[in-house]
Amino acid sequence: MTFTTRTPRVVAARRLQRRRDRDQSGRFLAEGPQAVREALAAGVVLELFGTGDALTRHGDLALLAPQVSPVDEEALAALTETVHPQGLVAVCEQIDVTLGAALAKRPRLVAVAAEIRDPGNAGTVLRTADAAGAGAVIFAGEAVDPYNGKCVRASAGSIFHVDVVRTGLDLVGDLQDAGLLVLATSGYGADDLDTLLDEGVLAAPTAWIFGSEAHGLPRELLDAADRRVRVPIYGGAESLNLAAAAAVCLYASARAHR
Amino acid sequence: MTFTTRTPRVVAARRLQRRRDRDQSGRFLAEGPQAVREALAAGVVLELFGTGDALTRHGDLALLAPQVSPVDEEALAALTETVHPQGLVAVCEQIDVTLGAALAKRPRLVAVAAEIRDPGNAGTVLRTADAAGAGAVIFAGEAVDPYNGKCVRASAGSIFHVDVVRTGLDLVGDLQDAGLLVLATSGYGADDLDTLLDEGVLAAPTAWIFGSEAHGLPRELLDAADRRVRVPIYGGAESLNLAAAAAVCLYASARAHR
Known part of the structure; x- marks a missing residue:
């Protein structure tokens, strides 16, 4: 039938x-x-x-x-x-777990999508974080539903590989308590990624926080993070798009963790 | 009026x-x-x-x-x-220049978009290459028109910053003659990016060739390149999307060129 x-x-x-x-x-x-x-x-x-x-x-x-x-x-x-x-x-x-359950596994690399509303961007962050070896991807605040069809497709299967968490914006303390260095990405960050690499900072277990391209990160997350990090721009572009910035940051950590 | x-x-x-x-x-x-x-x-x-x-x-x-x-x-x-x-x-x-004119400036970093038909992807490669300090972005073979509206928008202004070239697929010899190491990206490449970084290979002036996610690179480009390079996958994902892979490769070169 x-x-x-x-x-x-x-x-x-x-x-x-x-x-x-x-x-x-x-x-x-x-x-x-x-x-x-x-x-x-x-x-x-x-x-x-x-x-x-x-x-x-x-x-x-x-x-x-x-x-x-x-x-x-x-x-x-x-x-x-x-x-x-x-x-x-x-x-x-649905397969998401609580923040506590994800952090109890002591992941060495975590990606946080903070208030990212575009499902294609969120799915790409999932896929890139998985490729870089992240244990968890956290959808924080008013982020897109990770089970949105476009997000699931953009993740190319990675939604089934990593711990997916949905939580509020007040998560930085929990990340730090789990032994993670919390790095917030911002075009105006005081530290640049090259400096962190030169100083060996990225060898630590790390949580990267990414915001939307249009609005950046909420002030409370920028303030709570351990460092505010900018991806260096070597040419004339004003910035990178979210997928590119996330890839550069997460792969810098993956390489430092080898 | x-x-x-x-x-x-x-x-x-x-x-x-x-x-x-x-x-x-x-x-x-x-x-x-x-x-x-x-x-x-x-x-x-x-x-x-x-x-x-x-x-x-x-x-x-x-x-x-x-x-x-x-x-x-x-x-x-x-x-x-x-x-x-x-x-x-x-x-x-329109602002594109010939391959010869672009290479005469001896750029130390070049991105080649080979048969990339999606205008959003091509524009993102333009933006990312510009951010990483590339001097030229080459649209090779049956690639999208760089002046497509969606490509111009995805480039976020970068189409006006770098030398844009439109040419055929038989460009590897010209790149090599201009002193560029030609690296073709492939999920099945014999060299991985970490190894090239460890060996200091990326300190050389470099042209990166990127293909479409659906079809990869044409055989003739893979064969003609100096090396076939894969971006390492540390987790469960099968691959990276084009924007992410291009960002990781171009930024690895940018850092090696500092």
């Missing part, structure tokens, strides 16, 4: 495209074979929807899912947001 | 949103006060369109433009592509 857009389970899953329904149900959607594979490996898939073609082509994934529901092309299109979803979408349990 | 959407000069300028008309005229559009300021500083503005409000608010820019044309809100909206263009858009002369 193939489900359609009118099948109640498809209707219910489709509602997870809305934040309110994600918040109420504690579930979210992950689309495409790569994300589905990572979600299965993380053990958080509740139901896998797929076209007959896709379920055949990705039989290894279908075998691992606790529940598999064949859907027609129209239902698949309704459940997914990309032009080429490659036939698969999974309903997953 | 205030121009409207039907004024011939507005009609002609609006056509520059299309690649064919940009190619034929050798002109392009730069919108918003920041880009207009950079374009004026580069001496390439032919005509500045603005609403009455914006021309008053940015009187310093209006004074510098060779020709100023007040437009109504509707005409401004037709000439711009963003939701909040802040009232200004300039018709500019």
Whole structure:
């Protein structure tokens, strides 16, 4: 039996495209074979929807899912947001943990996305932090929902690899208590990244705080951090975009931690 | 007199949103006060369109433009592509130079965008390369038009700071002849960035070649380069996105060149 857009389970899953329904149900959607594979490996898939073609082509994934529901092309299109979803979408349990639980693991590298509202930027920070070996990515304050479809896609599977935390802006004390040096990024920071590298400062376990490009970091975070750090600009550009700045900072730490 | 959407000069300028008309005229559009300021500083503005409000608010820019044309809100909206263009858009002369002219200046850092078709990604590479102190950014092969509106906006003014070059894919020999070490980025590269840093390789004048995330680099470029370099992945992510990878590589060179 193939489900359609009118099948109640498809209707219910489709509602997870809305934040309110994600918040109420504690579930979210992950689309495409790569994300589905990572979600299965993380053990958080509740139901896998797929076209007959896709379920055949990705039989290894279908075998691992606790529940598999064949859907027609129209239902698949309704459940997914990309032009080429490659036939698969999974309903997953939300996986974020508390700040305390994440810090109890004593991560040596943490990324904080503070009030970052653009889901593509937030997902890219997730992906970059994972690549750099971060143990946790913290969405602080009025940040985007990490389970927003665009954020999940931009994370390219990394949302399933790191500890994801949602918390308020008053987190710096907890980071410091967990032994982390807290570095707030700012175009006007007193320290530049090269100086920190030269002085060996980045060898310490570190939490990097990144803000939105439009608004920068809230004053309270800048004041509470151990240092305010700017990425050096060697040419004529005024600044880097968020993805580039996060990559430069997180990889500087990763290299110092080797 | 205030121009409207039907004024011939507005009609002609609006056509520059299309690649064919940009190619034929050798002109392009730069919108918003920041880009207009950079374009004026580069001496390439032919005509500045603005609403009455914006021309008053940015009187310093209006004074510098060779020709100023007040437009109504509707005409401004037709000439711009963003939701909040802040009232200004300039018709500019295209500014790209030949590969030979760019290399004759002996730049110590060059970024090559090879067959990158996404204008946002290409503009981000321009911005990041400028921030890292690159002298030239080369659009090679079937790459996006650097004067595409989205690319100009993503460059955040950097298109006016660096030498922009458009050329074919057979450029590696010319880069090497100009004394540049040519490094091609690839997830499967034999050398990793950390090793190059440890060995001091990046102290040399360097040209970095970046490809699209979807397709990577053409075989001929990988083969012709001096080395094929991968950015190390310390965590669970499969790869970095293009903006992040370019930032990590270009900033590694910038630091080595200090």
